[in-house]
Amino acid sequence: MSLLSIAQANSQINSLSEVPEGMTCCLHQSDLEQSSSELLQAMGLVEDCSFQVCRNKGTCVLQVHSTRLAISRELASKIQVRVVN
Amino acid sequence: MSETDSNNDRLVSPGNSGRGCIALVGNPNTGKTTLFNRLCGLRARTANLPGSTIEAHIGSWNAAGTECQVVDLPGIYGLGLDRPESRVCREYLDGSHSRFPDADCIIVVVDATNLRRNLLLVGQILELGKPVVVALNMIDIARKRRLKIDPEQLSRELGCPVVELSARLGEGIGSLADAVRSAQPTSVDLPPSSNLQRCEQWSRDVADRVGGDSASTDTLTARLDVAFTHPVMGLLSFIIIMIGIFWCIFAFAAIPMDLIDLIFGMFSEFVSGLLPEGLVNDLMVDGIIAGIGGTVIFLPQICLLFFLITLLEDTGYLARAAFVLDRVLRPFGLSGHSFIPMLSAHACALPAIMSARMIPGRLERLATILVAPFLTCSARIPVYVLLVGFLFGDDPLLASLAFAGCYVLGGVAALLCSLVLRHTMLRGASMPMVIELPDFRMPSVRTAIVTTIDRGWVFLKNAGTVILGISIILWWLSAFPVSDPPLEAVQLRQAAEQVSVEDPDAAGSMIEQADVITGRDQVANSFAGRIGRFAEPVFKPLGFDWQLSIGVITSFAAREVFVSTMAILFSGTDDPDEEGVLQRIAGARRSDGSAVFTIPTSASLLVFYVLAMQCLPTLAVTRRETGSWNWAILQLVFMSAIAWIAAWITYMLVSMGGFS
Ligand SMILES: Nc1nc2c(ncn2[C@@H]2O[C@H](COP(=O)(O)OP(=O)(O)OP(=O)(O)O)[C@@H](O)[C@H]2O)c(=O)[nH]1
Ligand SMILES: [Mg+2]
Numbered sequence: 001m002s003l004l005s006i007a008q009a010n011s012q013i014n015s016l017s018e019v020p021e022g023m024t025c026c027l028h029q030s031d032l033e034q035s036s037s038e039l040l041q042a043m044g045l046v047e048d049c050s051f052q053v054c055r056n057k058g059t060c061v062l063q064v065h066s067t068r069l070a071i072s073r074e075l076a077s078k079i080q081v082r083v084v085n
Numbered sequence: 086m087s088e089t090d091s092n093n094d095r096l097v098s099p100g101n102s103g104r105g106c107i108a109l110v111g112n113p114n115t116g117k118t119t120l121f122n123r124l125c126g127l128r129a130r131t132a133n134l135p136g137s138t139i140e141a142h143i144g145s146w147n148a149a150g151t152e153c154q155v156v157d158l159p160g161i162y163g164l165g166l167d168r169p170e171s172r173v174c175r176e177y178l179d180g181s182h183s184r185f186p187d188a189d190c191i192i193v194v195v196d197a198t199n200l201r202r203n204l205l206l207v208g209q210i211l212e213l214g215k216p217v218v219v220a221l222n223m224i225d226i227a228r229k230r231r232l233k234i235d236p237e238q239l240s241r242e243l244g245c246p247v248v249e250l251s252a253r254l255g256e257g258i259g260s261l262a263d264a265v266r267s268a269q270p271t272s273v274d275l276p277p278s279s280n281l282q283r284c285e286q287w288s289r290d291v292a293d294r295v296g297g298d299s300a301s302t303d304t305l306t307a308r309l310d311v312a313f314t315h316p317v318m319g320l321l322s323f324i325i326i327m328i329g330i331f332w333c334i335f336a337f338a339a340i341p342m343d344l345i346d347l348i349f350g351m352f353s354e355f356v357s358g359l360l361p362e363g364l365v366n367d368l369m370v371d372g373i374i375a376g377i378g379g380t381v382i383f384l385p386q387i388c389l390l391f392f393l394i395t396l397l398e399d400t401g402y403l404a405r406a407a408f409v410l411d412r413v414l415r416p417f418g419l420s421g422h423s424f425i426p427m428l429s430a431h432a433c434a435l436p437a438i439m440s441a442r443m444i445p446g447r448l449e450r451l452a453t454i455l456v457a458p459f460l461t462c463s464a465r466i467p468v469y470v471l472l473v474g475f476l477f478g479d480d481p482l483l484a485s486l487a488f489a490g491c492y493v494l495g496g497v498a499a500l501l502c503s504l505v506l507r508h509t510m511l512r513g514a515s516m517p518m519v520i521e522l523p524d525f526r527m528p529s530v531r532t533a534i535v536t537t538i539d540r541g542w543v544f545l546k547n548a549g550t551v552i553l554g555i556s557i558i559l560w561w562l563s564a565f566p567v568s569d570p571p572l573e574a575v576q577l578r579q580a581a582e583q584v585s586v587e588d589p590d591a592a593g594s595m596i597e598q599a600d601v602i603t604g605r606d607q608v609a610n611s612f613a614g615r616i617g618r619f620a621e622p623v624f625k626p627l628g629f630d631w632q633l634s635i636g637v638i639t640s641f642a643a644r645e646v647f648v649s650t651m652a653i654l655f656s657g658t659d660d661p662d663e664e665g666v667l668q669r670i671a672g673a674r675r676s677d678g679s680a681v682f683t684i685p686t687s688a689s690l691l692v693f694y695v696l697a698m699q700c701l702p703t704l705a706v707t708r709r710e711t712g713s714w715n716w717a718i719l720q721l722v723f724m725s726a727i728a729w730i731a732a733w734i735t736y737m738l739v740s741m742g743g744f745s
Pocket of ligand 1: 111113119135136137159224226252253
């Protein structure tokens with residue numbers, strides 16, 4: 001990951017599947033099917049919540065407060081996030 | 086006041102059920118079933134894995150002399166979600182689930198280390214207007230992580246009793262009974278559950294005020310996950326763990342197996358000496374002891390399999406494996422959710438097909454149900470051990486490779502069939518994978534031992550009922566009608582009589598040979614022999630003679646019956662005193678005197694047993710879970726066809742390879 005792309009990642013809204021590992025993000029919006037989006041919300045991934053991206057290769061592992069979530073890349077690509085740091 | 090008084094000697098006031106009933110609700114993996122087992126003295130399945138309970142269970146709890154019923158429900162993230170587990174809970178809580186009495190009180194089991202998220206569900210449950218108790222479970226872990234939650238403050242915030250609990254250690258159960266007695270519907274104002282934003286804010290505030298809001302993360306889990314969720318390392322570690330489990334099963338099961346064989350051999354000799362020669366002796370020794378002994382010998386392997394899988398389940402690893410395998414399974418039209426059913430199919434297809442209920446997508450669920458019986462269940466282990474022993478008995482390395490090969494063959498068949506199904510009958514998009522990764526924990530050896538004993542007991546009970554019954558029927562079918570000894574045997578006996586004085590040794594061996602010929606002739610002309618001959622043409626291209634055909638037919642009730650069938654069919658035809666069950670089967674002869682278990686036949690039989698749908702109970706469960714016989718019949722037809730064709734190809738190839 002070059003410094004430039006980290007800077008880019010910082011400044012804009014990204015698809016979750018493109019966020020580098022180790023970054024903290026804030027959920028912006030998602031265009032998921034209703035059933036998936038309701039499930040993620042009930043699991044703690046609500047709008048504006050912040051979480052850490054622990055792994056983002058192939059599949060995506062997130063630490064949302066005390067919950068560790070694994071979601072498929074397909075879902076991650078439909079979730080928009082703001083990178084916090 | 087008087088009403089409260091009269092209710093005081095009951096734990097909960099009974100609704101229309103007549104008896105008090107308590108429901109256990111909560112997020113997945115918060116310890117509901119552990120608590121249920123603790124309260125009711127039961128042994129329902131628990132695992133460090135979200136989604137380990139798939140249907141409601143009922144038990145009764147005797148709390149200091151007062152009895153009430155307890156219903157354990159599957160874990161849910163929300164009551165209103167369009168998910169199978171949420172549906173089960175809704176149906177039960179709104180009373181449309183007629184099987185169990187309505188709940189008079191609800192215990193929400195909350196993970197104290199993840200209070201904020203768990204409170205979202207607590208809010209939804211409080212809204213139902215029933216008496217609620219919040220059980221703050223896993224308090225032992227919360228303490229270790231120095232989380233300081235104030236239960237009194239939480240109780241005031243929620244308007245219901247809150248009890249600190251460790252279901253695993255049995256801490257706080259006494260206070261739970263008191264709390265249930267005093268529970269009332271909450272009078273606190275809560276945000277409506279339809280407004281998710283406000284609920285989220287509310288749960289955050291409450292968690293913050295009671296001191297449970299510091300994010301608790303487990304550093305060990307984070308470190309282990311670096312390897313276990315890595316796309317390549319995760320897959321590698323999965324393979325290594327699985328190989329390790331199978332290695333353990335083989336390395337450690339041999340000694341107790343030999344011991345069991347020895348004990349049954351001695352017992353058989355003892356009984357045979359005790360009873361006068363004749364029908365009862367034959368039934369006991371050749372029917373019952375041979376049949377049961379041939380099955381019970383595999384108990385150690387089955388126990389080890391369950392012990393190791395239960396330990397693994399309890400560490401929290403399986404959710405990672407499901408996640409890593411999602412990418413592997415997806416091209417075949419399955420998903421990571423299919424992994425848990427497919428893993429449990431290695432123990433038995435019945436619970437596997439039932440646990441497929443929790444797969445959210447209908448198409449993946451059907452595909453998983455249809456292909457799960459390809460995976461090697463524990464009932465196949467006896468057959469594998471027997472046949473692999475015949476093929477590679479003198480080379481342990483090749484034998485274990487062949488054994489592993491059977492598992493791989495079953496797995497590959499399952500994946501390919503799913504691929505075909507998902508491109509034909511079950512075409513459509515798959516549901517994306519979402520799974521919570523529980524923290525890694527030290528597995529409970531006690532749970533593993535208890536599960537192992539339970540499963541071993543089920544296996545033994547099966548040996549004592551189904552296999553005993555089939556053994557007796559089979560013995561009868563092979564002992565009747567009694568046929569006259571063949572001419573060859575009669576002549577041998579006459580010759581023996583003539584030489585008995587000059588050469589008693591030769592006479593003895595002649596009589597022995599005559600017995601073998603008589604025994605073989607008897608089975609061949611018996612009812613069983615006739616059935617076997619009738620079916621023989623179907624199996625002849627696979628290299629099976631009429632005796633193996635009998636085995637294939639009887640094992641339809643349960644696969645392991647094959648071994649007991651062989652033990653019974655071949656028990657009368659050889660000298661039963663000198664060798665163990667397995668050697669006797671190995672030495673079996675066809676009608677023309679050639680060996681039954683040649684290399685091509687053993688290989689094709691092995692392939693047949695890997696792939697064939699030889700299990701009536703599985704068909705019944707498939708019917709129940711899919712709601713139609715069509716799927717069950719489809720499963721039977723395609724699995725049988727694939728098994729026959731693959732076994733035929735194997736037989737041809739191995740025969741052409743010059744092995745005989
Ligand atoms: N340390 C600790 N572990 C616990 C406690 N209660 C349960 N566990 C463990 O947590 C894991 C999950 O327990 P289960 O009883 O299966 O949880 P459940 O809520 O029934 O899970 P689902 O049926 O999947 O919703 C198991 O490994 C238990 O041994 C507890 O109080 N302390
Ligand atoms: Mg449970």
